[in-house]
Amino acid sequence: MRVSTLATLFSTLLGAATALPVIEKRENTTSSEALGLSSISGLNVTYSSPTNASLPNVVIFATGGTIAGSSASNTDTTGYQAGVVGVAALVQAVPELLGIANVVGSQISNIGSQDMNATIVLRMAKLANEILCSEGSEVDGLVITHGTDTMEETAYFMDATVNCQKPVILVGAMRPSTAISADGPANLLQAVTLAADPAARDRGAMVVLNDRIAAAAYVVKSNANTLETFRAVEQGYLGMFLSSKPVFYYPPVQPTFKRTFDVSNITELPLVDVLYGHQDFDYLLIRAAVADGAKGIVIAGTGAGSQTTPSMPDIDALIAKGFPVVASSKVNVGAVVPDNDKSSFIRAGFQNPVKSRMQLQLALASGYTLDEIRTSFEGILYDYLY
Numbered sequence: 476m477r478v479s480t481l482a483t484l485f486s487t488l489l490g491a492a493t494a495l496p497v498i499e500k501r502e503n504t505t506s507s508e509a510l511g512l513s514s515i516s517g518l519n520v521t522y523s524s525p526t527n528a529s530l531p532n533v534v535i536f537a538t539g540g541t542i543a544g545s546s547a548s549n550t551d552t553t554g555y556q557a558g559v560v561g562v563a564a565l566v567q568a569v570p571e572l573l574g575i576a577n578v579v580g581s582q583i584s585n586i587g588s589q590d591m592n593a594t595i596v597l598r599m600a601k602l603a604n605e606i607l608c609s610e611g612s613e614v615d616g617l618v619i620t621h622g623t624d625t626m627e628e629t630a631y632f633m634d635a636t637v638n639c640q641k642p643v644i645l646v647g648a649m650r651p652s653t654a655i656s657a658d659g660p661a662n663l664l665q666a667v668t669l670a671a672d673p674a675a676r677d678r679g680a681m682v683v684l685n686d687r688i689a690a691a692a693y694v695v696k697s698n699a700n701t702l703e704t705f706r707a708v709e710q711g712y713l714g715m716f717l718s719s720k721p722v723f724y725y726p727p728v729q730p731t732f733k734r735t736f737d738v739s740n741i742t743e744l745p746l747v748d749v750l751y752g753h754q755d756f757d758y759l760l761i762r763a764a765v766a767d768g769a770k771g772i773v774i775a776g777t778g779a780g781s782q783t784t785p786s787m788p789d790i791d792a793l794i795a796k797g798f799p800v801v802a803s804s805k806v807n808v809g810a811v812v813p814d815n816d817k818s819s820f821i822r823a824g825f826q827n828p829v830k831s832r833m834q835l836q837l838a839l840a841s842g843y844t845l846d847e848i849r850t851s852f853e854g855i856l857y858d859y860l861y
């Protein structure tokens with residue numbers, strides 16, 4: 476039944492490519508007015524549920540991705556077009572949401588997450604701080620619908636930059652909304668339920684997919700195709716959903732290695748490149764990255780972040796000049812361990828390459844010196860070990 480409802484809805488929607496934003500106003504006040512969100516510049520509210528004072532308030536940032544994807548065939552789980560369906564249609568496809576929370580939907584972008592970029596994540600982090608963390612905010616939680624390909628990156632970024640106890644939930648889908656057994660509607664319902672739940676507070680940003688709740692700090696996409704893809708291999712899940720209700724395995728806790736950044740004065744993020752380690756890796760790509768304007772480099776090194784002998788003179792010369800070179804691991808699981816003497820390249824600890832890139836961007840944008848960048852990555856693990 477869900478599939479046919481969705482199919483009808485989406486064929487209507489797709490027929491009108493420039494469908495007008497839907498603003499529902501069944502009562503006198505819509506949620507966005509009641510929550511004082513109508514005046515926030517750049518929020519682009521395109522859906523606002525009627526207000527029910529006895530329900531919690533959840534804002535949805537819709538960015539696109541498979542959850543908003545569409546295909547002509549209901550058996551396609553590849554080759555579909557991501558980022559087609561708007562936030563109003565997403566919410567209306569899951570009317571159960573409106574019994575859980577007052578929902579305000581903002582269309583931030585409508586792109587596959589391979590096109591998510593520094594401009595948009597920074598804008599979302601600033602908006603999220605304004606909406607969730609400003610004095611007197613009555614918004615209980617934020618949900619971000621997002622493509623899964625780079626979800627762990629945006630999740631990391633929000634975790635590092637939005638810290639006022641309120642939950643930020645990243646959610647997506649592995650199957651487009653037109654597929655048989657599309658996972659998006661249930662995932663969205665669970666994400667909104669989680670964002671509205673007081674038990675979700677003080678846990679940082681989280682990723683919801685396939686009935687699981689994972690900490691943004693640790694989660695990685697581990698399978699390119701299947702529903703069972705977001706995992707924190709070593710650290711495990713924070714919880715799961717039973718009958719679409721979140722169940723946490725432990726009381727609220729923040730990741731040991733978490734570093735936070737204040738983005739209020741950051742207007743852009745510097746260019747940081749990730750280079751992939753392999754046999755015969757030499758200095759060529761390092762020099763190309765620097766020549767092309769990179770302000771920092773992350774090397775997805777082999778194993779525990781080892782670097783090839785031919786690349787080391789360039790790496791050490793850059794470090795000596797104060798240019799940050801961070802070694803993470805292409806293995807994605809386990810730690811790149813700091814050296815006792817804190818020389819040479821910076822070790823990323825448990826931070827994987829793509830999250831290390833964002834941490835380095837945030838540290839650079841915050842004006843950190845090379846030593847401060849080193850401490851940001853190595854400090855906590857160094858104190859464990861030495």
Ligand SMILES: *[C@@H]1O[C@H](CO)[C@@H](O)[C@H](O)[C@H]1NC(C)=O
Nearest residue numbers: 501502503504505526527528
């Ligand atoms: C909505 O507006 C009507 C007419 O102005 C008024 O009678 C009613 O009390 C209002 N309801 C609420 C919940 O404010």
Ligand SMILES: *[C@@H]1O[C@H](CO)[C@@H](O)[C@H](O)[C@H]1NC(C)=O
Nearest residue numbers: 526527528529530573574575
């Ligand atoms: C408001 O929400 C409460 C709690 O879920 C529910 O009992 C009530 O019926 C809702 N009111 C309206 C007008 O929908």
Ligand SMILES: *[C@@H]1O[C@H](CO)[C@@H](O)[C@H](O)[C@H]1NC(C)=O
Nearest residue numbers: 496519521561582583584585
């Ligand atoms: C707001 O969202 C609508 C609906 O998706 C879109 O057409 C419009 O371009 C968006 N505006 C901005 C400023 O992002």
Ligand SMILES: *[C@@H]1O[C@H](CO)[C@@H](O)[C@H](O)[C@H]1NC(C)=O
Nearest residue numbers: 584586590591592593594595
């Ligand atoms: C990010 O994408 C948006 C539109 O999708 C574009 O306007 C913006 O310039 C891009 N930013 C960067 C840094 O590429």
Ligand SMILES: *[C@@H]1O[C@H](CO)[C@@H](O)[C@H](O)[C@H]1NC(C)=O
Nearest residue numbers: 736737738739740741841842
């Ligand atoms: C941002 O800039 C303002 C004005 O210069 C300053 O008062 C504030 O401390 C800065 N915030 C941060 C986090 O640097």
